[in-house]
Amino acid sequence: MLKKSLLKQAIGLVKKGHSQSDIEKALKVSQWDARKLHLTASAFVELKETLDVPVPRIKPSKTKEMHIVLSDMHFPYHDQQTLDLVTKFVYEQQPQTLHLLGDVVDFYNISSFNKNPNRKFTLQDELDQTTEYLFDLRHNLPNTRIVYYEGNHENRLQRYLWGKSPELGTLRALKIQELLQFEELHIDYFDYNTYNRERHLAFHHGALISKWSGYTAKRVMETVGCSVIIGHCHRLGSSFHTSLGGNHVAYENGCLCQLNPEYVRGKPNWQAGFSVVYFVDEQFFVSQIPIIDYSFIWNGELYKL
Numbered sequence: 001m002l003k004k005s006l007l008k009q010a011i012g013l014v015k016k017g018h019s020q021s022d023i024e025k026a027l028k029v030s031q032w033d034a035r036k037l038h039l040t041a042s043a044f045v046e047l048k049e050t051l052d053v054p055v056p057r058i059k060p061s062k063t064k065e066m067h068i069v070l071s072d073m074h075f076p077y078h079d080q081q082t083l084d085l086v087t088k089f090v091y092e093q094q095p096q097t098l099h100l101l102g103d104v105v106d107f108y109n110i111s112s113f114n115k116n117p118n119r120k121f122t123l124q125d126e127l128d129q130t131t132e133y134l135f136d137l138r139h140n141l142p143n144t145r146i147v148y149y150e151g152n153h154e155n156r157l158q159r160y161l162w163g164k165s166p167e168l169g170t171l172r173a174l175k176i177q178e179l180l181q182f183e184e185l186h187i188d189y190f191d192y193n194t195y196n197r198e199r200h201l202a203f204h205h206g207a208l209i210s211k212w213s214g215y216t217a218k219r220v221m222e223t224v225g226c227s228v229i230i231g232h233c234h235r236l237g238s239s240f241h242t243s244l245g246g247n248h249v250a251y252e253n254g255c256l257c258q259l260n261p262e263y264v265r266g267k268p269n270w271q272a273g274f275s276v277v278y279f280v281d282e283q284f285f286v287s288q289i290p291i292i293d294y295s296f297i298w299n300g301e302l303y304k305l
């Protein structure tokens with residue numbers, strides 16, 4: 001058995017290019033032991049050199065910015081379990097920006113559609129549930145920029161006031177920004193007619209609906225002429241377009257509401273989900289996350305309550 005200390009010294013000598021007879025003389029060992037030491041040390045040095053070859057690694061960019069996009073909760077028609085799951089993920093990630101891409105509140109009580117007379121909740125209940133959620137977000141995301149986009153459901157308020165009582169429609173106190181306390185919560189706001197373009201990606205709730213997944217976002221992209229991410233259609237989908245004008249892509253963000261609400265007949269073609277957007281320099285990278293049976297996969301991890 002070779003002594004460990006001898007082998008260590010032999011490795012040192014082999015590394016410097018010494019031969020078997022150098023080892024024999026330097027370590028004062030027999031020719032036979034020098035042969036074994038030389039063989040073992042050479043094998044070790046060779047193996048170490050092989051293992052030490054650096055594996056090329058992709059360096060993660062330090063300048064990346066994480067944004068999370070949630071849309072279409074439709075309080076009080078939100079899906080509590082879906083929302084709990086996603087909100088927990090958002091708190092864990094602490095993104096730089098959280099986009100609430102519209103239809104956060106349903107405004108069922110001022111809808112122009114017929115209403116179920118047995119419904120127990122009032123307009124104030126709808127607002128209370130929404131503000132409670134927004135306060136919770138602000139409390140748990142102290143350093144996150146939160147951006148709220150008016151959807152067609154929030155826009156019901158303006159349409160109702162303008163239609164039924166245009167005089168009251170001018171009151172600041174009745175604006176969505178006031179009712180949901182955006183100033184106090186440090187929430188940025190974009191009204192229904194605007195697009196918030198961040199670098200090469202435009203954020204917008206959406207107004208039209210096409211029949212198939214990806215088609216709605218495609219139409220919005222055609223209209224605005226740049227990449228977009230929209231809510232509204234309650235679907236997950238994407239549509240890519242490459243031309244001399246560049247590479248553009250349009251995303252549909254899914255929804256976080258109940259997938260079979262009482263006010264929709266039949267089985268709506270809706271999917272639960274949300275998106276994560278990374279901005280790196282001038283580029284953006286969107287990951288769409290479908291929620292299936294109240295679970296989803298992110299970074300190889302299963303998220304489930």
Ligand SMILES: [Mn+2]
Nearest residue numbers: 072103232233
């Ligand atoms: Mn919606």
